[in-house]
Structure formats: structure tokens, C-alpha cells
Amino acid sequence: MRTSKKTAALIGAALAPVVAVSLPASSASAHGYISDPPSRQAQCAAGTVSCGDITYEPQSVEGPKGLTGCSGGNSRFAELDDDSKGWTVTPVAATTTFSWRLTAQHATSTWEYYAGGRRIAQFDDGGAKPGAVVDHQVDFGGLTGKQKVLAVWNVADTTNAFYACIDVNVGG
Template structure:
């Protein structure tokens, strides 16, 4: 009887910690941290933003969108071009590093400037490591540009969205 009481008490004591661990990993996903995406700039305090500063990895929405906020009204400020986003100077190509806080099997990553797809990288239906870097050719573009990056998930109907402000050339 004593062993049952100890086992029950141990389980009850560990349950809250187990729930916190599960909740923390289930709500997180991925974003571009280098060069700093708009949500990375929010998280770093470079630009004043709302709740996205606490969860830059959470810009998730249905596949096929072309907005910085992924259709999530809580993060609409990411699509506001007047917020003073800092542009990173790059040449005719740039490397984009994604940080993932929860791995999903990946269809691909797509990169757009305006309506032009400037890059696509296959995800091979595999889970990426914690960080992935893609080198994308930006040839044909100069000056200040807003690049939209999309991480298309293979195991859900959603994608993750990130915009990066660049000074190309």
C-alpha cells in the first residue's frame, strides 16, 4: 500500500512539469533568424512590435498565402511596410538561416520577391535539423527588396511565413 501511495504522489508531482514540457514544444515551429526576418527584428527589439516578439517562430497559416503574417491577424503588423524594418545589405545572392523549435516533415521552402519566385529548396519529406541555411540567387533584383520565405510543411496543410528586408547589390 505504501508503494502505491508513493507512486501516485510521484506521478502527481511530475504531471505539471510534463504538461509544461509538452505545451512548450507543441506551440513552437520556425522562422528565419539570419539575416533578421521581421519577426526576428521584433524578438530582438530592433522594431517595436506586439506579441510576435515573444513567439517569432509562430507565423503559421494555410499554404499558398503571400503575406508576411501568414494570414494570422494577431501578427498583421509583420505586413506593415511602414514600421521601419531594417534592411540587411546583401550581394546578388544571400544565405537565409532558419531556426526550428519544432520539426515538421518538409515539402519545400520557397522564396519570393514581389510575385517572382527566386528560389525553391526541396525538403525531401524529411524533418530538418534545428538550423538550415539556403543560398538563394537574387540576380535581377537591386535596391531595397522584401523577400517572402515560406516553409511548406509536409505533414499538415499549413506553412510558416517570414519576410526579410534586404538591400540588394
């Protein structure tokens, strides 16, 4: 009986690393992205544009605060920075609602929106934890035509932020 217990223990110990490596990645590191109008990562997840890893984890574009790229400085998602990739451009009004879909809520300092080389909106949450969906009314302040919007969710208790780019046609 002792031999069969030892054999079972050895087999279990040998298989554990194989099972652990073959399991899908946990969504514990997942957080949030803009779902409407569809951000670049939402387009990847929907299959609208052919993409790599971001297809499976659109909520994971996280990087240090203060970056200006769509990938959040994450080389795994560098294709989000490629303006020639064929992103769908969504027609929007001069004031538009942007909806974040959050898979993990974090205490939030600010949400920021940039277009035309400048910040066009900022919302201060003062450290509050948001719900599963966060909506912001953003006024483009006179900008019209095709714009790439960079949306940034600044987490309050870390040095990181989440990034999303949305291609829009203001007034189109």
C-alpha cells in the first residue's frame, strides 16, 4: 500500500507543472477598456480587425502613468499603436459618451481623454472605486473630423494606468 501511495504522489508531483503551464492565464491581471465607441482593443476582441494577443485580453493594456501610446508601452500590444492597421472610425457628436467596461475595479484618481494633441477632458474620482461600467460625457471642444482619442484610466494606489485608443469622426 505504501508503494502505491508513493507512486501516486510522484505522478502527481510530475504532472503538476504540466497542468499549471497548460491552464489559461488568469484574468486577475485584467482590468478595463473602452467598449463604446469601440476602442482599438474592442475591435480586436470583436474580430473587426485582425490582431494578436490583445484579441483575448482587451482589458489588459496597462503601463506606467504618463504614456501617450495606445499600447500603454506594452510590447505585446504594440499593434494598437499602428495607425495604418485599418481601424474602424466611428462617427460621433461634438459631445460623446465613452463607456469603459471594467473587469476589475481599482481605486481611481483620474480618467483623462486626449485628442488633437491636447487633453480635452478629465474626470477626478478622488480615489473612489468605480462600478463595472463607467461612462463619461466628453466635449471635443471644437475639434472636428477624424480624431484618435487616447483615453487613460489612472489608478489611485499604483504607478500604473490603463490605456485605450478610439478612432472617431467628430461631426461625421
